Amino acid sequence: MADQREILDKAYSHARRANLVSSTMALLEWDQHTYMPELAGEYRSDQITWLSEELHSLQTNSQYGEWLETLQNSDFAKVPESAHAANIRGLLRDYKKNVQLPQRLVSALARATSRGQQIWVEARSKNDFGMFLPLLDEIVRLRIEEATILKQPGRTRYDSLLDQYEEGADSNEIALVFQGLQKELVPIVQQASDRERTHSKKLRFSTPHDVESQRKLSQLVAIRIGFDFQRGRLDETAHPFCTTLGPNDHRILTRYLTDSYSSGMYGVLHEAGHGMYEQGLPVEHFGLPAGSAASLGVHESQSRLWENMVGRSVGFWKWLLPMAKSLMPELTDVTLDQVVADVNRVEPSLIRVEADEATYNLHIFVRFELEKELIDGDLKPRDLPERWHSLYQKMLGVKSPNDADGVLQDVHWSAGLIGYFPTYALGNLYAAQLFQTAERDLGDLEHMFESGEFQPLLDWLRTNIHSKGRCQLPHLLVQSVTGQRLSAQPFLSYLRRKLLP
């Protein structure tokens, strides 16, 4: 046991060293998206490349692998949901994956995706899918190769990609839930958007919305819902994100638009949801699985819960509207009903990131379907635009006039992120399951929001989700908290209650 302890310490300290590297990379990237001078990008890439090499060499160190193999059979690994067991299991899993992939493949993917993202920006701005196609071909080919290497018996190739973002997820099971959801979602969207067409709920303003006022309001909201500014910051960037630079350093980023009074604040609610999850992970396990998020799906459940279930509720706006009015005079004559209707409009649209809550998942289903076909080899990248249009027509009844707002709209595939999209939809479903359970445990949450009381909900999430880290597989974690398997029903009843009164 003394020997085992020593090996455990060595393995942890090695894993934590790898985290020093990755958190330093995260700072370089955060700075790149916020304050870095215009011409500093090339050298920044050199710094990041150097760190990724360091990281890869730490992650695939064979001595480290031996320690983990030894620990797998140690007493520490024997208590199923303990932090040590989770750490050993998680670290070994990551290690095995890292060493399984040949260096040639890792480098080829790094090159193709780095180049891919640059070409994608250009291709999108020129609306030229053909320009992007050779790189997309290469990326898909390499990820198929990767998926083939990592494939588990009885699972699909696509599963082995999905598994990197949502451990243990089974794409067939997910597909069943998504299909059920889709069937019920289509008529809801239909009804709600019919209403919107006949009687638009959109608020219209003649003046631009002052950015400084939006900043103040968003800051205030972030503080009040519980994002800890002693351990974090809020900055601005083109594409909102959240990043962790240390156990007490969580940074969220949004962007403010002068043609929207609320989109910057919804960015903050979303990213603060991610940030509060990170802030609630066990600090003593920082850099280890027990101190890490369960999965991207669970992560997204936190952001969507705060953005939508909290931030688009009547109770929330009862609390916020007076303050919003005092900061934004243009809202003076707006009523509570008007603003709540405005932020909950449903309208099938072309662009995922601008989609409302009801149609959002439909955008995901299109991508989920396409990704599976690509990785199964049933669809060639060159046929993507056509298939894209046909699925959008079927799921949302809209057709993009071009590829820039069609198949070229997301950065993900150009960055090699295939298998990532479904976690967005999982996040929406998990959020509804969790919110329903929290309400069962805590009583009327909206009533609390009315008086700006968000702490009970945050505490509940801390206890049930955040403090658990990555000690269980994500679907089992949600199941153990909510008492039910992945289900679309809570999400559907939430939507119906809100949209079809």
Added chain:
Amino acid sequence: MADQREILDKAYSHARRANLVSSTMALLEWDQHTYMPELAGEYRSDQITWLSEELHSLQTNSQYGEWLETLQNSDFAKVPESAHAANIRGLLRDYKKNVQLPQRLVSALARATSRGQQIWVEARSKNDFGMFLPLLDEIVRLRIEEATILKQPGRTRYDSLLDQYEEGADSNEIALVFQGLQKELVPIVQQASDRERTHSKKLRFSTPHDVESQRKLSQLVAIRIGFDFQRGRLDETAHPFCTTLGPNDHRILTRYLTDSYSSGMYGVLHEAGHGMYEQGLPVEHFGLPAGSAASLGVHESQSRLWENMVGRSVGFWKWLLPMAKSLMPELTDVTLDQVVADVNRVEPSLIRVEADEATYNLHIFVRFELEKELIDGDLKPRDLPERWHSLYQKMLGVKSPNDADGVLQDVHWSAGLIGYFPTYALGNLYAAQLFQTAERDLGDLEHMFESGEFQPLLDWLRTNIHSKGRCQLPHLLVQSVTGQRLSAQPFLSYLRRKLLP
């Protein structure tokens, strides 16, 4: 030659890798001083410690040392002031110094100075020199040990510390110049401060000075004098500094005070002087001596030149005052003469960083004297406060009522920086030598400043100083540009012309 080329490339690439590490550390430190959340400090130290270990291991790599030894006898090293020769000489010098010091000493110094700075903050706030003394004892002892190891034949121990900041400097020669300067400075200060006492030039305002207006004015000044914001930024922090994060990433920082309309802007002028020097170094040699600053003294000459010789001139204020008035209504009734007199007041004071141009060097002489005595072993750290008071009395005629504003006022010694202070005074003297020469070459500079023309001066500095990197020893560089050895005369005539009309 082909072999030599190969070795040269390997050595350069190794040195540049070390620079990736140190520039990444610089970002971690910049962030720590600007945007890092309050509670993130501990983990940040871990990240920095890890990087300093990486850096040290690269810097003392024996294979790297062998390459440099080989290159020393190669054709590349034979052209005296060529970039390659400078690179080989500089890299080998740094390497030899790094490997000469035992790891035990390096670690002990890192620990003592890290702890020293923390204790110093507390001791200063409590005005308790006794609290700081044990660590100061330790730091002085370790640096004496270091100085003994590095000591060159025929030079003093102190020289080997000074040499780390000002290569090739001889403390005896410097002492002679400083003594001459001091003798002539004392009556100038006397006269100027008599005038100030009998007829104060200080501008007094009833309202606080708006920080946003100061920001705008400072930004405008930085752009106009030639700081390149495509390759740099301006931020705020408690103690102004300048740092380089890459060949195209130079960051300057200042702080704005509501009780001064100008101190924030003078911080910007000073730091932009440093920043423009860094921006003018040859980018193609970034990370190598030929792409580095010649010394701290030459660096300080650039900051002091822009802060004082430019920024406190009549011509500069003729250009700036109208803009300053439009941003700061409190200046409306102030005349050009008044503002120029105000920013050029002379008054012996206790605190170095608040000192005017004329008395500033006297503060340095006190420290230079004390440092030499400490390293020679003639003065024990416990006797510092008394000796401090006696030297201040002698040089400036003032006596601090306490140690907080006496011997505890500067961070330097707590950080192990002994031998650093004289570079500040050298900077003042070099600045005057350079400014005099630039004026000889370019004609009436103040006349140019009146119309906001700073480019000719900057171009002259680029050509004569910036583009030269660290290819010559600093005193030889200044001598080759100005035609004279280190001299106090240009500085004294500059001061006399300004202060004793």
